[in-house]
Amino acid sequence: MNKQLHTDYTVSEEIGRGRFGVVFRCHSAVTGECFALKSIDKRLIQHDADDGHCLRNEAKLLRLVSDHPNVIRVFDVYEDDDCVYIVLEYCGSSDLYQRITARSPFPEKEAHRVMVPLMDAIAHCHRRGVSHRDIKPDNILFNNLNHLKLADFGSAEYFHGGVPLSGVVGTPYYVAPEVVAGRDYNEKVDVWSAGVILYIMLAGAPPFYGDSAKDIFEAVLRANLRFPKSIFGLVSPEAKDLLRKMLCKDVHRRFSAEQVLSE
Incomplete structure (x- = not known):
């Protein structure tokens, strides 16, 4: 060493x-x-x-x-x-994955308390020209004061001047459809991943799933977003509308991180 x-x-x-x-x-x-x-x-x-x-x-x-x-x-x-x-x-507390595993679904107010600092961090990265490209609960840490910290920039990439990003990176449940399809993409892949996290916090299950990575990727490509009444009956229309805007397959219509913050 x-x-x-x-x-x-x-x-x-x-x-x-x-x-x-x-x-x-x-x-x-x-x-x-x-x-x-x-x-x-x-x-x-x-x-x-x-x-x-x-x-x-x-x-x-x-x-x-x-x-x-x-x-x-x-x-x-x-x-x-x-x-x-x-x-x-050093973040001495649990990560978001551990918290979700322990007690999801979250009440909407608690999910909101996670999403605001997370989207603020993502918007900050995007303003600096950095796309994280692996937003997932394991990479969202909390310190001993319970402050959220976005971590693990091992897949991050710099973008500038409208030059698209490329390369299949990310984690199956959270990766955006344009990445799975092998197309060029932009920083809005981070918004998609954050939308998946919001859905999981509210539902206790991912929006797109399967028994294997291949099945998950196929579900992501279909991007058939559903809100079962048995799970989303108590979730506000505003939260579901935000999920539709974050988990929008059409990248041009998908919200930016700044737009999510303004909702």
């Missing part, structure tokens, strides 16, 4: 694991303050050009957007021959 990193921080136990690396708890050698250390193994992505590009971009894009109170903060970045190490704000 990087020598300067070990001078600056004391690295302790593993607290998470992903496709390309491990997250550890660490503490500042000067102040003792607790941080999260994301270690990304270069060897695991060296044969994939898209993943390698995302690896090179992650720390840079995080620095561009992490001045927002609902985006995870980045403090230091280190690198050696084997890994990139990103020192991040």
